[in-house]
Amino acid sequence: GNSVTQMEGPVTLSEEAFLTINCTYTATGYPSLFWYVQYPGEGLQLLLKATKADDKGSNKGFEATYRKETTSFHLEKGSVQVSDSAVYFCALSERSNTGKLIFGQGTTLQVKP
Amino acid sequence: DTAVSQTPKYLVTQMGNDKSIKCEQNLGHDTMYWYKQDSKKFLKIMFSYNNKELIINETVPNRFSPKSPDKAHLNLHINSLELGDSAVYFCASSQGSSYNSPLHFGNGTRLTVT
Numbered sequence: 001g002n003s004v005t006q007m008e009g010p011v012t013l014s015e016e017a018f019l020t021i022n023c024t025y026t027a028t029g030y031p032s033l034f035w036y037v038q039y040p041g042e043g044l045q046l047l048l049k050a051t052k053a054d055d056k057g058s059n060k061g062f063e064a065t066y067r068k069e070t071t072s073f074h075l076e077k078g079s080v081q082v083s084d085s086a087v088y089f090c091a092l093s094e095r096s097n098t099g100k101l102i103f104g105q106g107t108t109l110q111v112k113p
Numbered sequence: 114d115t116a117v118s119q120t121p122k123y124l125v126t127q128m129g130n131d132k133s134i135k136c137e138q139n140l141g142h143d144t145m146y147w148y149k150q151d152s153k154k155f156l157k158i159m160f161s162y163n164n165k166e167l168i169i170n171e172t173v174p175n176r177f178s179p180k181s182p183d184k185a186h187l188n189l190h191i192n193s194l195e196l197g198d199s200a201v202y203f204c205a206s207s208q209g210s211s212y213n214s215p216l217h218f219g220n221g222t223r224l225t226v227t
Contacts, residue, residue, distance in 0.1 A: 032212045043117070043203055043218030044156075051213055087154060093212040098169050099144050101216060103156040 002027040006090050006104035013080055013111050021075040021107045023064075023090035031092040033057075033066050033073040034101065038087040047075075047088070080111045116140050117219040119204050125225045126194055134189045134222045136204030144168075144209060145187035146216065147179060150201040162187055194226045 007022040025033065032051045036044040048057030053068035062077045073090060090104040117138045126132055138145065146169075147159040161169035162181040176192040187204060201221045207214040 034215065036218075038154075041220070043205075043220045044216070045218070046215040049213075049215060089156065093214075095212050097211060098161060099146070099163075099207050099209070099211065099214055099216070100158055100161065100169055106154040106156075108154075 002031070002092060002094055002102050004090050004092055004102055004104035006088075006107050009087075009106070010108040010110055013109070015082055015111055015113050016079045017111075019075070019077040019080045019084075019109065021088055021090075021109070023073045023075065023104060025071050025073065025090075025092050027071075027092055027094065029095045030068075031094055033064070034091045034093065035062070035064055035073070035075050036089040036091060036103075038089065038106070040086070044089060080109070082111045082113050085109055085111045117204055117206055117217050119202075119219040119222050121222060122220065123223050123225075125227065127227055128194055128196060130194050131190070131192045132194060132224070133191070134202055134204075134224075136187045136189070136219060138185055138204075138206040138217070140206055140208070140217060142206035142208045142217070143184050144207045144214070145181065145184075146205040146207075147187065147189050148203040148205060148218075150203060150221070152200070156203070160187075160189075191224075194224075196226050199224055199226045 034049045035047040048059040050057040050066035056065045091101045144163045146161045160179045165181045204219040205216040
Protein backbone atom coordinates (compact mmCIF):
# COMPACT_ATOMS: atom_id res chain seq x y z
CA GLY A 1 0.00 0.00 0.00
CA ASN A 2 0.89 3.66 -0.14
CA SER A 3 3.17 5.00 2.56
CA VAL A 4 5.30 7.96 3.62
CA THR A 5 8.62 7.77 5.47
CA GLN A 6 10.25 10.73 7.19
CA MET A 7 13.62 11.08 8.83
CA GLU A 8 13.71 10.27 12.50
CA GLY A 9 13.70 13.15 14.90
CA PRO A 10 14.15 15.11 16.93
CA VAL A 11 16.14 17.56 14.87
CA THR A 12 17.87 20.23 16.93
CA LEU A 13 19.32 23.29 15.21
CA SER A 14 20.64 26.69 16.16
CA GLU A 15 18.82 29.76 14.94
CA GLU A 16 19.68 30.71 11.34
CA ALA A 17 20.89 27.18 10.51
CA PHE A 18 19.83 25.41 7.30
CA LEU A 19 17.05 22.87 7.64
CA THR A 20 16.38 19.70 5.69
CA ILE A 21 13.77 17.15 6.67
CA ASN A 22 13.77 14.14 4.39
CA CYS A 23 10.57 12.58 3.12
CA THR A 24 10.16 9.69 0.71
CA TYR A 25 6.97 8.03 -0.41
CA THR A 26 5.65 4.84 -1.95
CA ALA A 27 2.56 5.21 -4.09
CA THR A 28 0.87 3.86 -7.15
CA GLY A 29 0.12 6.52 -9.69
CA TYR A 30 0.82 10.19 -9.10
CA PRO A 31 -0.17 11.39 -5.66
CA SER A 32 -0.27 14.95 -4.43
CA LEU A 33 2.29 15.71 -1.72
CA PHE A 34 1.95 17.96 1.31
CA TRP A 35 3.86 19.25 4.30
CA TYR A 36 1.86 20.05 7.42
CA VAL A 37 3.15 21.67 10.60
CA GLN A 38 1.84 21.12 14.13
CA TYR A 39 2.71 23.67 16.80
CA PRO A 40 2.43 22.57 20.45
CA GLY A 41 -1.17 22.11 21.56
CA GLU A 42 -2.58 22.87 18.13
CA GLY A 43 -3.91 21.05 15.12
CA LEU A 44 -2.05 20.58 11.88
CA GLN A 45 -1.72 23.46 9.44
CA LEU A 46 -0.93 23.15 5.76
CA LEU A 47 2.56 24.45 5.10
CA LEU A 48 2.92 23.75 1.38
CA LYS A 49 1.89 21.34 -1.33
CA ALA A 50 2.84 20.08 -4.79
CA THR A 51 0.51 18.24 -7.11
CA LYS A 52 2.75 16.98 -9.91
CA ALA A 53 6.31 16.01 -10.65
CA ASP A 54 8.88 18.84 -10.52
CA ASP A 55 6.41 21.19 -8.82
CA LYS A 56 7.94 23.25 -6.03
CA GLY A 57 5.77 24.18 -3.09
CA SER A 58 6.85 27.14 -0.96
CA ASN A 59 5.57 29.11 1.99
CA LYS A 60 7.08 31.15 4.84
CA GLY A 61 10.61 30.45 3.60
CA PHE A 62 10.05 26.69 3.43
CA GLU A 63 10.36 24.84 0.12
CA ALA A 64 9.91 21.31 -1.14
CA THR A 65 10.19 19.90 -4.66
CA TYR A 66 8.20 16.91 -5.91
CA ARG A 67 10.84 14.49 -7.23
CA LYS A 68 9.20 11.59 -9.01
CA GLU A 69 12.48 9.91 -9.97
CA THR A 70 13.56 9.63 -6.32
CA THR A 71 10.00 9.54 -4.89
CA SER A 72 10.96 12.30 -2.50
CA PHE A 73 9.58 15.58 -1.18
CA HIS A 74 12.24 16.92 1.16
CA LEU A 75 11.48 20.04 3.18
CA GLU A 76 14.10 22.81 3.29
CA LYS A 77 14.51 26.22 4.83
CA GLY A 78 17.57 28.39 4.51
CA SER A 79 17.52 30.01 7.94
CA VAL A 80 15.35 28.65 10.76
CA GLN A 81 13.95 30.68 13.63
CA VAL A 82 13.00 29.68 17.15
CA SER A 83 9.37 30.11 16.11
CA ASP A 84 9.78 27.26 13.58
CA SER A 85 10.01 24.76 16.44
CA ALA A 86 7.19 22.31 15.80
CA VAL A 87 6.40 18.86 14.45
CA TYR A 88 6.48 18.57 10.66
CA PHE A 89 4.45 15.96 8.78
CA CYS A 90 4.91 14.86 5.21
CA ALA A 91 1.76 13.44 3.62
CA LEU A 92 0.43 12.13 0.35
CA SER A 93 -3.02 12.12 -1.12
CA GLU A 94 -3.90 9.33 -3.48
CA ARG A 95 -5.54 10.16 -6.78
CA SER A 96 -9.02 9.25 -5.64
CA ASN A 97 -12.13 11.10 -4.60
CA THR A 98 -11.80 10.36 -0.92
CA GLY A 99 -9.49 13.18 0.19
CA LYS A 100 -7.64 10.66 2.32
CA LEU A 101 -4.19 11.73 3.49
CA ILE A 102 -1.47 9.25 4.41
CA PHE A 103 0.98 10.79 6.85
CA GLY A 104 4.58 10.13 7.71
CA GLN A 105 5.46 9.66 11.35
CA GLY A 106 6.32 13.32 11.90
CA THR A 107 9.67 14.98 12.63
CA THR A 108 10.12 17.18 15.66
CA LEU A 109 12.21 20.30 15.05
CA GLN A 110 13.66 22.23 17.95
CA VAL A 111 15.43 25.50 17.18
CA LYS A 112 17.61 26.98 19.90
CA PRO A 113 18.48 30.69 20.13
CA ASP B 114 -13.60 32.95 14.19
CA THR B 115 -12.24 29.42 14.67
CA ALA B 116 -12.56 27.51 11.41
CA VAL B 117 -12.72 23.94 12.74
CA SER B 118 -13.66 23.65 16.39
CA GLN B 119 -13.78 20.55 18.54
CA THR B 120 -15.20 20.03 21.99
CA PRO B 121 -14.10 19.10 24.51
CA LYS B 122 -10.39 19.87 24.34
CA TYR B 123 -9.63 17.34 27.09
CA LEU B 124 -11.63 14.27 28.02
CA VAL B 125 -10.70 12.00 30.91
CA THR B 126 -12.92 9.00 31.53
CA GLN B 127 -12.92 5.46 32.83
CA MET B 128 -12.88 2.23 30.89
CA GLY B 129 -16.28 1.04 29.81
CA ASN B 130 -17.84 4.51 29.59
CA ASP B 131 -19.44 6.01 26.48
CA LYS B 132 -18.34 9.45 25.31
CA SER B 133 -18.80 11.84 22.40
CA ILE B 134 -16.59 14.41 20.73
CA LYS B 135 -18.19 17.17 18.71
CA CYS B 136 -16.79 18.95 15.66
CA GLU B 137 -18.06 21.94 13.76
CA GLN B 138 -16.59 23.83 10.81
CA ASN B 139 -17.60 27.26 9.55
CA LEU B 140 -15.59 27.15 6.32
CA GLY B 141 -18.47 26.01 4.15
CA HIS B 142 -16.61 22.78 3.35
CA ASP B 143 -18.50 19.69 2.28
CA THR B 144 -16.07 17.02 3.47
CA MET B 145 -15.12 16.24 7.07
CA TYR B 146 -12.77 13.74 8.66
CA TRP B 147 -11.70 12.16 11.91
CA TYR B 148 -8.04 11.34 12.45
CA LYS B 149 -6.44 9.61 15.42
CA GLN B 150 -2.96 10.61 16.63
CA ASP B 151 -1.26 8.11 18.89
CA SER B 152 1.33 8.73 21.58
CA LYS B 153 4.13 8.65 18.99
CA LYS B 154 2.32 11.36 17.01
CA PHE B 155 1.42 8.99 14.19
CA LEU B 156 -1.76 10.13 12.42
CA LYS B 157 -4.24 7.75 10.86
CA ILE B 158 -7.56 8.43 9.23
CA MET B 159 -10.64 6.93 10.82
CA PHE B 160 -13.63 8.28 8.92
CA SER B 161 -14.57 10.72 6.21
CA TYR B 162 -17.93 12.18 5.23
CA ASN B 163 -18.79 14.05 2.06
CA ASN B 164 -22.13 15.90 2.09
CA LYS B 165 -23.20 13.82 5.08
CA GLU B 166 -22.39 10.56 3.27
CA LEU B 167 -19.76 8.21 4.67
CA ILE B 168 -16.96 7.75 2.14
CA ILE B 169 -14.09 6.41 4.25
CA ASN B 170 -14.41 3.92 7.07
CA GLU B 171 -10.99 2.56 7.90
CA THR B 172 -10.53 -0.53 10.04
CA VAL B 173 -11.97 1.07 13.14
CA PRO B 174 -13.76 -0.96 15.85
CA ASN B 175 -17.55 -0.83 15.76
CA ARG B 176 -17.43 0.94 19.11
CA PHE B 177 -16.62 4.10 17.15
CA SER B 178 -19.60 5.63 15.38
CA PRO B 179 -19.45 8.91 13.49
CA LYS B 180 -22.56 10.98 12.93
CA SER B 181 -22.96 13.87 10.53
CA PRO B 182 -26.24 15.72 11.11
CA ASP B 183 -25.32 18.28 8.45
CA LYS B 184 -22.34 19.32 6.32
CA ALA B 185 -20.93 21.55 9.04
CA HIS B 186 -20.88 18.95 11.82
CA LEU B 187 -19.23 15.59 12.31
CA ASN B 188 -19.45 14.05 15.76
CA LEU B 189 -17.67 10.96 17.05
CA HIS B 190 -19.30 8.67 19.57
CA ILE B 191 -17.26 6.00 21.31
CA ASN B 192 -18.87 3.13 23.24
CA SER B 193 -17.26 0.96 25.90
CA LEU B 194 -14.03 2.91 26.02
CA GLU B 195 -10.79 0.96 26.33
CA LEU B 196 -7.31 1.96 27.50
CA GLY B 197 -6.04 1.74 23.91
CA ASP B 198 -8.47 4.45 22.84
CA SER B 199 -6.33 7.02 24.65
CA ALA B 200 -5.06 9.37 21.95
CA VAL B 201 -5.58 12.79 20.43
CA TYR B 202 -8.49 12.88 18.01
CA PHE B 203 -8.47 15.48 15.27
CA CYS B 204 -11.38 16.65 13.22
CA ALA B 205 -10.63 18.14 9.80
CA SER B 206 -12.50 19.49 6.81
CA SER B 207 -11.83 20.19 3.14
CA GLN B 208 -13.63 21.69 0.19
CA GLY B 209 -14.33 18.62 -1.87
CA SER B 210 -12.63 15.29 -1.47
CA SER B 211 -10.23 15.39 -4.37
CA TYR B 212 -6.57 14.63 -3.95
CA ASN B 213 -5.73 18.33 -4.26
CA SER B 214 -7.93 19.53 -1.43
CA PRO B 215 -5.87 20.54 1.60
CA LEU B 216 -7.29 19.70 5.00
CA HIS B 217 -8.07 22.20 7.75
CA PHE B 218 -7.65 20.70 11.20
CA GLY B 219 -9.17 21.43 14.55
CA ASN B 220 -6.98 21.71 17.65
CA GLY B 221 -7.67 18.18 18.76
CA THR B 222 -9.35 16.41 21.67
CA ARG B 223 -7.01 14.62 24.05
CA LEU B 224 -8.83 11.52 25.30
CA THR B 225 -7.42 9.74 28.34
CA VAL B 226 -9.01 6.47 29.39
CA THR B 227 -8.12 5.26 32.89
